[in-house]
Amino acid sequence: MEDKHAIAISSAPKKVLVDIVKLAQKHGFQGSKGSWTDFLDVYDPKIGSCFCDPARRSRETLVSFLQTFTEKGHVKFFARVLQKHSYLELLERIREESPEDESRVQVQFGSFVVLLQGLVRLTLQHPLYLSKYAFPTYHKGWVVTKLSKKNKSLVSDALLAIDCEMVLCEDGTDALVKICVVDHDLQVKLNELVRPCKPVVDYRTEITGISAADLSKATYSLADIQKSMKNLVSKRTILVGHSLQNDLRALKLDHSIVIDTSFIYRSADGLSPSLSNLCKSVLGYELREEGAAHDCQDDAIVAMKLVLAKIEDKVDNDLAYLQENVKNVPEAEMAKLLLHRIPITVPSEELQGALPVKFSVELKPPKNGQGKQYSVIAIFENPQEAEQAFDDANGRLEKDISGLPQKLISFKLSTGETASLYVRKMPTVCAFSQVSQKRGALEDDYTHIPKKLEKNAPEDYFEEIERLKQELKEKDSSDCDNHLKEIERLKQELKEKGSSQCNAHVKEIERLKRKLKTKDFEISTQDKIIAELKEKLKEMKKRKKS
Numbered sequence: 001m002e003d004k005h006a007i008a009i010s011s012a013p014k015k016v017l018v019d020i021v022k023l024a025q026k027h028g029f030q031g032s033k034g035s036w037t038d039f040l041d042v043y044d045p046k047i048g049s050c051f052c053d054p055a056r057r058s059r060e061t062l063v064s065f066l067q068t069f070t071e072k073g074h075v076k077f078f079a080r081v082l083q084k085h086s087y088l089e090l091l092e093r094i095r096e097e098s099p100e101d102e103s104r105v106q107v108q109f110g111s112f113v114v115l116l117q118g119l120v121r122l123t124l125q126h127p128l129y130l131s132k133y134a135f136p137t138y139h140k141g142w143v144v145t146k147l148s149k150k151n152k153s154l155v156s157d158a159l160l161a162i163d164c165e166m167v168l169c170e171d172g173t174d175a176l177v178k179i180c181v182v183d184h185d186l187q188v189k190l191n192e193l194v195r196p197c198k199p200v201v202d203y204r205t206e207i208t209g210i211s212a213a214d215l216s217k218a219t220y221s222l223a224d225i226q227k228s229m230k231n232l233v234s235k236r237t238i239l240v241g242h243s244l245q246n247d248l249r250a251l252k253l254d255h256s257i258v259i260d261t262s263f264i265y266r267s268a269d270g271l272s273p274s275l276s277n278l279c280k281s282v283l284g285y286e287l288r289e290e291g292a293a294h295d296c297q298d299d300a301i302v303a304m305k306l307v308l309a310k311i312e313d314k315v316d317n318d319l320a321y322l323q324e325n326v327k328n329v330p331e332a333e334m335a336k337l338l339l340h341r342i343p344i345t346v347p348s349e350e351l352q353g354a355l356p357v358k359f360s361v362e363l364k365p366p367k368n369g370q371g372k373q374y375s376v377i378a379i380f381e382n383p384q385e386a387e388q389a390f391d392d393a394n395g396r397l398e399k400d401i402s403g404l405p406q407k408l409i410s411f412k413l414s415t416g417e418t419a420s421l422y423v424r425k426m427p428t429v430c431a432f433s434q435v436s437q438k439r440g441a442l443e444d445d446y447t448h449i450p451k452k453l454e455k456n457a458p459e460d461y462f463e464e465i466e467r468l469k470q471e472l473k474e475k476d477s478s479d480c481d482n483h484l485k486e487i488e489r490l491k492q493e494l495k496e497k498g499s500s501q502c503n504a505h506v507k508e509i510e511r512l513k514r515k516l517k518t519k520d521f522e523i524s525t526q527d528k529i530i531a532e533l534k535e536k537l538k539e540m541k542k543r544k545k546s
Contacts, residue, residue: 008079008082009063009066009067009078009082010063010067012082012085014059014062016081016082016085017054017059017062017063017066018054018055018062019081019085019130020062020066020078020081020082021036021054021062021065021066022054022131023077023081023130023131023134024036024066024069024074025054026131026356026357027077027136029069029074029077031065031066031068031069031070031074032068032069032070033065033068036049036052036054036065037049037052039064039065039068040052040057040061040065043061043064043065044061053381066078072138073138073139074138076137076138077134077136077137077138080134080135080137080144080254081130081134083256084124084130084133084134084256085130087124087256119259119264119307119310119311120238120257120258120259122259122263122264123258123259123260123263123264124258126260126263127384128263128384128387128388129260129263131384131388132245132388132391132392133245133248133254133258135245135248135249135254137254139252141222141223141252142252142253142254143226143229143230143251143252143253143254144254145233145235145253145254145255145256146235146256158183158184158234158236158237158238159183159184159237159238159240159259159304159307160181160182160183160184160189160232160233160237160238160239160240161181161182161183161239161240161241161300161301161303161304161307162179162180162181162239162240162241162244162247162248162251162300162303163179163180163241163242163247163296163297163299163300163303164176164178164179164180164246164247164250164251164296165177165178165179165204165207165208165209165210165294165296166204166208166246166250167196167200167202167203167204167208167210168200168201168202168204168394168410169196169198169199169200169201170198170199170200170201171198172394172410172411172412173198173394174249174250174394175196175197175198175200175222175250176194176196176222176225176250176251177193177194177195177196177203177208177210177215177218178192178193178194178208178210178296179191179192179194179225179247179251179296180296180297180299180300181229181232181300182297182300182301182304183304184304184308186301186304186305188297189232190225190228190229190232191296191297192218192220192225192228193210193214193215193217193218193219193220194218194220194221194222194224194225195215195218195219195220195221196215197221197222200212203215204396205293206291206293206396207293207294207396207397208293208294209293209294209295222251222252225251226251226252226253229251229253233253233255236257237255237257238257238258238259239255239257239258239259240258240259240261240303240304240307241258241259241260241261241300241303242260242261242262242275242278242299242302242303242306243260243262243272243391244258244259244260245260246391259307261275261278261303261306261307262275264307264310265278265282265306272387272391274397274405275287275299275302275303276288278302278306279302279306282306282309283302283305283306283309287299287302290511333426334383334386334426335379335380335381335382335383335385335386336377336378336379336380336386336426337355337359337377337378337380337386337389337390337423337424337425337426338375338376338377338378338423338424338425338426339351339354339375339376339377339378339421339422339423339424340373340375340376340421340422340424341373341375341420341421341422342373342374342375342376342419342421343372343373343419343420343421344372344373344374345419346413346419346421348361348363348376350413350414350419351376351378351421353411353412353413354393354409354411354419354421354423355378355389355392355393355409355423356388356389356392356393357380357385357386357388357389357392358380359378359379359380359385359389360378360379361376361377361378361379362376362377362379363376364376364377378423389423390405390407390423390425393407393409393423394409394410395407395408395409395410395423396408400422400424404424404425404426404427405424405425406422406423406424406425407422407423407424408420408421408422409421409422409423
C-alpha cells in the first residue's frame with residue numbers, strides 16, 4: 001500500500017476501519033494474505049476466524065489486514081471510502097456548529113468551500129449510506145467527481161434529479177437503457193434511450209416499458225451518456241433521486257453530494273418507503289396507474305418535487321406517524337427476509353448465491369405437505385443487512401397479495417443452471433398498524449379487539465368476538481353489494497353509450513374487480529385471526545374452570 005494511504009489507514013478511527021473491512025468482505029477483496037477470514041487464521045491462529053465480525057477485533061488487527069492490500073484498485077477504493085468518511089465527520093461538525101438554516105451554509109473543507117444542504121447531511125449520515133454508495137470505482141469505466149478545490153465566496157447549489165431504467169444481462173448484471181434528468185424547475189435536461197453494452201436476457205418490459213424494438217432505435221452508448229452527464233453535473237451539483245445508488249451504479253458515476261429521497265423520508269415500518277407511496281402521501285397524487293410501466297421522466301420529477309417539498313417546509317420532517325410502534329418490533333424480526341416459491345430441485349445450501357449479503361437459513365415447513373416449492377427465512381446479523389440485501393437484490397420490484405414489497409430474482413447454481421425465487425420483506429407491527437389505519441372504520445373495529453378483550457371477563461370474550469365478526473361480515477357484504485351494483489351500472493352504460501368510452505369503463509370494471517378480491521382476502525385473513533383468538537380463549541376458559 002502506498003505510504004500516504006498506509007498513514008491514512010493507520011490514523012483512521014476504529015469505526016471507519018470496521019466499515020472498510022466490511023466493505024472489503026462485501027466486494028470479495030483479497031490482500032497478500034487472502035481474504036479477511038484467511039488473514040485471521042494466520043494472524044491470530046489461536047482464535048482464527050471464529051470471531052470474524054470486524055467490530056469485535058482490535059484496531060491493530062484491522063490496520064494490519066488493510067495494509068496487506070497493494071493493488072491500485074483496492075487502494076483507490078479505500079481512499080474513496082476514507083474521503084466519504086471525511087464528509088461524514090464534517091457534516092457531524094456542521095450539525096453541532098452551523099446555524100439553524102442548514103440549507104444555506106458555506107463550509108471550509110481543506111482548501112475549498114462547499115455548500116452543504118441539510119438534506120445532503122441527512123442522506124450522508126444515514127446508517128446505510130456507506131454500504132450503498134461505496135461504489136467499485138476501481139473497475140474500468142467509472143467516472144468519479146470530486147469537490148472543487150477553488151475557494152469561492154458564493155457556491156452553486158444546483159439540483160438535478162436522475163432516474164434510470166435497467167435491463168438484466170446474461171452475466172446477471174444490470175445495464176442502463178434509459179435515463180432522464182430534470183432540474184429544480186422540473187425542466188428536462190436529458191432524456192435518452194441507451195444501447196445496452198451486453199447481451200440482454202430480460203428487458204423487464206412490464207417495469208421499464210422498453211422492448212428490444214425500442215432499443216434498436218437507441219443511438220447513445222453508456223460512454224455518450226457519461227459525457228453528457230459531465231456537461232450537466234458540476235463538482236458542486238447536488239444530485240437527487242430515489243434509491244439513487246442504483247441509478248449512479250448503472251451510470252458508473254460516483255458523485256459525493258447527493259440527496260436520496262428514500263433516506264430523507266421515513267416510513268412507518270422503519271424501512272425505505274417506495275417512490276409511489278411518497279408521491280401519494282406527500283404530493284397527494286398517484287405516480288402511475290396500477291400495473292403501468294415506469295416512466296423515467298415522471299419518477300425524476302417526483303423525486304425533485306419531494307426534495308423541494310422538504311426545502312420549502314411543505315411537509316413534516318417525520319412521516320412516521322406510527323414510528324413509536326417500531327420499538328415494539330423485535331430487532332431479530334426486522335433482520336429477516338422471506339425467500340419463497342423456491343423449486344424443490346434447488347438445495348437450501350445453494351440459496352446463499354441468491355442474495356449479495358451472507359445469511360443463515362431457517363426452513364419453513366410446507367403448509368399442505370410436500371409440494372413443488374418451499375420457503376425459508378433468511379436471517380441476517382441486523383436489520384440494516386436485511387434491508388441492504390433486499391435493495392441490492394437484482395429483481396423486479398412488486399408487491400405480494402398482502403401489499404408487502406417483494407422481488408423476483410434469478411441466480412446461478414453450482415451446476416451452471418439458473419433458478420428463480422421470490423424475496424419478500426417481513427411484516428412488522430408498525431406496518432400492520434399503518435395498513436389498518438388506511439382501511440377505515442371496518443378494520444378500526446377489529447384493531448380494538450385486544451383492548452376490549454383485556455377489559456372484559458373471560459365469559460364475555462365469545463360474545464364480543466361473535467359481535468365483531470358479524471359486524472365485519474355485514475359491512476363487507478354491504479361493500480360488496482355496492483361494488484356489484486356499480487359494475488352492473490357500468491355494464492349497462494357501456495351498452496347505451498357504445499364503444500367510444502369502452503376502454504375507460506373496462507378499466508374501471510377491472511379496478512373494481514381487483515378491489516373486491518383484495519377485500520375478500522382482507523376479510524378471510526381477519527376471520528383466521530379471530531378464529532385463532534377464539535381458540536386461545538377457549539383454552540383460557542378451560543384453564544380457569546380447572
